[in-house]
Amino acid sequence: MGKVKIKRKSTLIDxxxxxxxxxxxxxxxxxxxTFLQKEPVIVETPSSVQEQKVPTSNVTNILVSPTGEVFISVAGEADPDASAIYAKEQNPDISDRDYLAEKGKWASDSIRRDIVKQVLQDYAEAKGISPASLGLTDADIAQFAKIGNFGMPIEDIKKFLALSQVEQDQTFTKFAAMTPEQKAAWNANRNNVRVGIPMPEAGKGLNEFQLWMRAIKKVAQRDYPKFDEAMKKGxxxxxxxxxxxxxxxxxxxxDNxxxxxxxxxxxxxxxxxxxx
Amino acid sequence: MAQIEQSDKGKKKKGAQKKMPIHVDFTPMVDMNMLLITFFMLCTTMLKSQTLKIVLPTNEKVQKENKQQASSDKAITLLLDTERDDNGNPKVDADGKMKNIIYYYMGQPELDAAGNPVPGQLQTEAFLGNENNVPRGIRQILYDRNKNVLAEIAKLKEQWRNKEFSQDKDENQRLYDEAAAKVRNQEDLNWPIVMIKATPQASWESVISALDEMSISEISHYQLENLNHVDSLMLNLKPQN
Known part of the structure; x- marks a missing residue:
């Protein structure tokens, strides 16, 4: 009887x-x-049968936390070429140098910077003080423009920027975990970086939320035609x-x-x- | 596959080095890739949020239009409410759905001699989805009230599906939208005007659902309004279920 020889096979898997x-x-x-945006509070949106998608560019998001704090985030054009293409449409004879110079003008950073500048000016005007007395340098503004989602009184921006990146995030996460009483106590203390854009019911002139929104509208109308168009369409x-x-x-x-x-x-x- | 064979075509020289098959082990590579995939899967939003467009009247306009529209017998008023427990958290039913209630009345509220609303005018409904394509809950009421428009829109939709407006997809859509908007505003179709009023404790979900019902029922005349005195009195009268 012949032996069946079992060949030994290697267990290596390719x-x-x-x-x-x-x-x-x-x-x-x-x-x-597309990365999940870092948001100061996590909310669960209600559902509807509408199929229209949320735009990711040229949009202002207003986030309302369950206890009523308001946060704003502004996103400009995601495509850096958009502004250059628009310039070309407006003026077909544009020189290559000008065309290149137009690139990236509608980016989020740039629109946010313009908005912050505008809102500081409006705020100072409403308060009857000079914008310089708010103590925000151009570098501060540029730094603030990098923040996606913000929500604090204009007075506290300086204090907020003095914090490290980690501390900035923690301000929001800690606040979100508080009870409503703790939140009220936190926001009542002027030494804290208060959370939420103030929106008092009555008062003279526009409140800060209205100032922000109006600044966004103004800046869009002035320099960002695509953003303005989106705003007009709703x-x-x-x-x-x-x-x-x-x-x-x-x-x-x-209501505001x-x-x-x-x-x-x-x-x-x-x-x-x-x-x- | 992962090994590179080096054949020497049978010419074996003495003293030549013995050639070993080169074998590259890809297991760590796969491990690393899997980790990266996991990271990207967890960090991405595949489902993008949807939006619901809304146009609120400007504050000055509200009062003028209020008077005009409330006098109309076309009006339906929806009062939105959500049951909440003592801590202010919404109560949920067995399926985990919030208990949103809609109280509604048609036309103008009936008032007694003293100007107080007559009890028993409010009816109660809930937000329910379709069942076998049959509308239920408040949707059924709105469908019924807006059936003329819905019938016309259904005809247009049929045409749209058959591309009768235009063979071009976008043009077809545009012409359909135009025609549908016309139908929604056609005077003789007896469409309702819906007033949506949310109580302070009404959940955001109930407001969105109410606005959503408007588009589902093809109602283009609606408004989000504040509760007035009569409405609050009516709500206090504890409507019969």
Missing amino acids: MTAMSDVTVLLLTFFMLTS EGIAVKADKRTPFATIHPVL LQTIRMNKFTLMTALKSQDQ
Whole structure:
């Protein structure tokens, strides 16, 4: 009887194919991903059957926390070429040098910087003081323009910028974890970096929220035609709030927008089907 | 695959070095890739938020239009409310859905001699989705009230689907939108005017749902308004379920 010889096989598994697949997947995720924006409070938006997508460029997001603090974030044009293309449309004979100089003018940083400058000017004017007395240098403004989502009284911007990046983030996360009483106590102390853009009901002139929104509108009208167009259509402003938040908390935001005649805007929702 | 074979075509020289197959182990590479994939998967938002467009009337205009519209018998007023517990958190049902309630009345509220609303005018409904394509809850009421417009829109949708407006996709859509907007405003179709009023404790979800119902029911005449005195009195009268 012949013996059946069992050939010993190596247990090595060839990982090349696996590696190919993972690299493909990785490429896919890298290209399709838009990073989750760091937000000072996490809210769960209500759902609707609307299928219109939230724009990621040329939009002002107004975030209302469950306890009523307001945060604003402004996103400019994501494509650095957009402004140059627009300049070319306006003037087909534009020289190459001017064309290159136009590039990147509509980026988030640049529009935010203009807005901050505008709001400081308006704020100082409303208070009857000089903008310089707010103590914010051009470097401070440039630094502030890098912050995606902000929400603090204009007075506290200087204090906020003095904090390190980590401390800045912690200000919001710590605040979000407080009870409503603690929050009130925190915001009552002028030594703290208070959280939320102040929106007092009555008072002389415009409140800070209105100043910010009006500054955004002004700056858009002046230098950012695409942003202005989005604002006029109502796509340029998106209000985001938690679905459990009582209407009384969000109503002041809508009311303030109405007061400064920015009555066209969008509300952020998640998608659901008609059966839900 | 991962090994590079070096053949020497049978010419074996004495003293030549023994050639070993080169084998590259890709396992750590795969490990690292998987980690990166996990990172990107967790950090991305695949589902983008949707938006609901809303136009609020300017503050000055509200009062003028209020008078005009409230006098109309076309009006439906929705009063939104959410049940909350003592801590102010919304109560939820067994499915975890918030208990949003809609009180509604048609036309003008009936007042007694003293100017107080007559009890029992408010009716109660809830936000319910379709079941087998049949609208339920408040949607059924609105569908019923706006059935003429919905019937016309359904015809237009059929045309839109068959590309009867235009063979070009975008042009078809544009012409459909135009025609639909016309139908929504056509006077003889007896469309309702909906007044949405939220109580302070009403959840944001209920407000969004109410606005959403407007677009589902193809109602283009609606307004988000503040509660007035009569409305609050009516809510105090504890509507019958």
